[in-house]
Amino acid sequence: xxxxxxxxxxxxxxxxxxxxxxVIALLAISIGAMILSGLVTIYIDVPxxxxxxxxxxxxxxxxxxxxxxxxxxxxxxxxxxxxxxxLVGMATYRYETVRVNDRPVMAAAADMxxxxxxxxxxxxxxxxxxxxxxxxxxKNVAELYNLKPGKRMTCTFAPETETEAEGxxxxxxxxxxxxxxxxxxxxxxxxxxxxxxxxxxxDMEKLTGEPTEYDICELSxxxxxxxxxxxxxxITNEVDGVSARLVKRVTxxxxxxxxxxxxxxxLVTIVVLALTMICVATTxxxxxxxxxxxxxxxxxxxxxxxxxxxxxxxxxxVLGACGGLLGGLLGFLFAQAVSxxxxxSSITLMPWLVPVTILASVAVTGxxxxxxxxxxxxxxxxxxxKGE
Amino acid sequence: MSLxxxxxxxxxxxxLHALDHVSLKVEKGEWLAIMGPSGSGKSxxxxxxxxxxxxxxxxxxxxxxxxxxxxxxALTDIRRDKxxxxxxxxxxxxxxxxxxxxxxxxxxxxxxxxxEALEALDRVGLANxxxxxxxxxSGGEQQRVCVARALIxxxxxxxxxxxTGNLDEANEEIVVELFRRLHMEGTTLVVVTHNPExxxxxxxxxxxxxxxxxxxxxxxxxTGKIKHITLQ
Ligand SMILES: Nc1ncnc2c1ncn2[C@@H]1O[C@H](COP(=O)(O)OP(=O)(O)OP(=O)(O)O)[C@@H](O)[C@H]1O
Ligand SMILES: [Mg+2]
Numbered sequence: 001x002x003x004x005x006x007x008x009x010x011x012x013x014x015x016x017x018x019x020x021x022x023v024i025a026l027l028a029i030s031i032g033a034m035i036l037s038g039l040v041t042i043y044i045d046v047p048x049x050x051x052x053x054x055x056x057x058x059x060x061x062x063x064x065x066x067x068x069x070x071x072x073x074x075x076x077x078x079x080x081x082x083x084x085x086x087l088v089g090m091a092t093y094r095y096e097t098v099r100v101n102d103r104p105v106m107a108a109a110a111d112m113x114x115x116x117x118x119x120x121x122x123x124x125x126x127x128x129x130x131x132x133x134x135x136x137x138x139k140n141v142a143e144l145y146n147l148k149p150g151k152r153m154t155c156t157f158a159p160e161t162e163t164e165a166e167g168x169x170x171x172x173x174x175x176x177x178x179x180x181x182x183x184x185x186x187x188x189x190x191x192x193x194x195x196x197x198x199x200x201x202x203d204m205e206k207l208t209g210e211p212t213e214y215d216i217c218e219l220s221x222x223x224x225x226x227x228x229x230x231x232x233x234x235i236t237n238e239v240d241g242v243s244a245r246l247v248k249r250v251t252x253x254x255x256x257x258x259x260x261x262x263x264x265x266x267l268v269t270i271v272v273l274a275l276t277m278i279c280v281a282t283t284x285x286x287x288x289x290x291x292x293x294x295x296x297x298x299x300x301x302x303x304x305x306x307x308x309x310x311x312x313x314x315x316x317x318v319l320g321a322c323g324g325l326l327g328g329l330l331g332f333l334f335a336q337a338v339s340x341x342x343x344x345s346s347i348t349l350m351p352w353l354v355p356v357t358i359l360a361s362v363a364v365t366g367x368x369x370x371x372x373x374x375x376x377x378x379x380x381x382x383x384x385x386k387g388e
Numbered sequence: 389m390s391l392x393x394x395x396x397x398x399x400x401x402x403x404l405h406a407l408d409h410v411s412l413k414v415e416k417g418e419w420l421a422i423m424g425p426s427g428s429g430k431s432x433x434x435x436x437x438x439x440x441x442x443x444x445x446x447x448x449x450x451x452x453x454x455x456x457x458x459x460x461x462a463l464t465d466i467r468r469d470k471x472x473x474x475x476x477x478x479x480x481x482x483x484x485x486x487x488x489x490x491x492x493x494x495x496x497x498x499x500x501x502x503x504e505a506l507e508a509l510d511r512v513g514l515a516n517x518x519x520x521x522x523x524x525x526s527g528g529e530q531q532r533v534c535v536a537r538a539l540i541x542x543x544x545x546x547x548x549x550x551x552t553g554n555l556d557e558a559n560e561e562i563v564v565e566l567f568r569r570l571h572m573e574g575t576t577l578v579v580v581t582h583n584p585e586x587x588x589x590x591x592x593x594x595x596x597x598x599x600x601x602x603x604x605x606x607x608x609x610x611t612g613k614i615k616h617i618t619l620q
Contacts, residue, residue: 006500017483302468382440
């Protein structure tokens with residue numbers, strides 16, 4: 001018991017009273033541990049972080065009807081299946097052909113708030129339609145009719161002739177189903193959306209005289225491809241009459257970017273680990289070199305190689321543990337700073353990472369000490385104690 | 389039986405015979421001085437006696453046990469259990485206090501005992517310097533800490549290689565006085581020195597030359613009487 005106390009007394013004395021050298025080693029270990037724990041935090045948190053980022057690339061799941069249309073009831077059921085904290089947006093579209101100046105134009109009706117969430121990359125010159133009789137038109141439509149925000153545009157709905165053949169002619173001819181819209185914005189997406197016009201579901205209902213049903217449902221879900229697959233399957237299985245599938249183009253590129261980013265982080269981690277180890281090994285080698293006389297003296301006093309190893313290892317382990325603790329705490333700040341700057345969001349605190357960092361740092365320091373300590377045991381007391 | 393006996397001991401470096409068939413006996417409780425010009429093999433001999441180095445040839449009997457064929461581990465045990473070493477350059481651990489330096493010898497030998505270590509420091513007159521670091525002590529004080537460290541485990545034999553080489557006369561006197569006291573208590577002492585004054589207080593002096601025992605003198609006037617020097 002007393003012997004152990006002397007052991008700790010020696011180790012702490014050596015570390016505390018030979019500060020300048022030890023501070024460098026401690027610094028190397030803490031910085032290594034800091035970057036290590038920081039990168040591990042980012043590594044683990046990156047899918048979550050990037051998931052949110054990726055949602056700006058648009059919907060990653062599409063639900064279609066097995067029959068003709070998706071009812072509002074079915075849409076609600078779909079919405080309930082998706083985990084609420086992961087659902088970024090769910091936009092339901094209904095498409096109809098309307099006539100503008102007697103020419104057919106594809107009109108889409110949707111909840112504009114949700115569309116903005118699922119398609120955040122849509123560029124609108126002007127404003128999104130927010131009230132009845134407001135319409136947003138694609139760039140190509142705007143060019144065709146030479147329209148600008150604020151101008152008026154009349155859309156007429158012409159029921160298809162076949163279905164009306166047996167119906168009562170009088171009502172069919174009624175030209176009540178037209179709306180005089182105000183153009184609020186011009187849509188620029190670089191895609192087929194530029195040929196469409198977008199209105200609110202209530203206007204579409206008025207125009208067609210039919211209750212709201214949807215042709216397609218787009219979902220933007222912040223989750224990895226595995227989880228997405230599971231959700232899609234669940235929707236297909238549990239909601240009658242609809243099937244869900246992933247937008248492969250989006251999910252696959254997300255997966256590639258993620259795995260590339262993670263392997264980059266892993267690579268940097270390995271490099272940092274190696275650098276820390278080299279730095280600690282160098283410092284310990286210098287420490288052993290400058291303490292050759294002391295080692296020789298200890299041996300002359302009867303210290304076995306085992307004692308020498310346990311004394312230097314003890315110093316290394318204490319250094320590693322202190323550096324690990326310091327680095328683990330700093331690592332969280334480091335990860336937080338990176339996250340704030342790169343991803344614009346804060347990181348989730350992982351308290352278990354601190355003990356893990358301490359263990360890792362002790363292991364790395366211990367490994368780095370092996371060679372210097374081996375050279376310490378090879379000191380020949382007769383040689384180092386004479387001279388000068 | 390002699391405490392220490394060297395039989396035809398040689399130490400050969402390349403073609404240099406640092407020790408050349410040296411034979412020597414040291415009795416228990418004896419105080420032996422070793423003199424000789426620089427390079428004559430004094431330190432080489434001390435290292436071999438002190439189990440720090442191995443002889444190329446010959447037998448070294450310590451306490452009746454031949455240590456010349458022992459491996460490094462066994463030699464470490466012998467140093468720890470039987471030998472007290474004092475060096476010209478003191479060799480104190482710079483980051484340990486005086487008392488901790490003494491306790492270091494206890495630590496490797498058995499168990500550290502601060503009270504006993506303080507008593508040893510008191511014996512060399514340094515009770516009030518126990519918490520000082522080597523850098524805060526004078527050369528003489530440092531060497532006295534080394535004497536305390538060498539005697540703390542009651543070794544069979546204390547080996548001192550030019551213990552006063554770095555000291556002024558006053559401190560030399562103090563260290564010699566400490567040796568005298570150790571001798572009075574029955575400790576076996578082997579002291580290498582260049583200084584005739586340090587040699588002539590011993591019972592016997594051997595003079596080495598070119599690795600051989602050149603001659604040997606016995607101090608007829610040896611009294612072993614303690615002078616009254618105040619240690620402080
Ligand atoms: N490790 C070594 N390798 C080669 N030669 C050595 C070694 N150690 C000592 N010698 C040689 O052995 C001889 C005796 O050396 P030693 O140190 O014993 O002399 P010394 O009597 O103690 O001298 P000094 O009074 O200067 O201390 C010297 O010539 C020295 O150069
Ligand atoms: Mg010498």
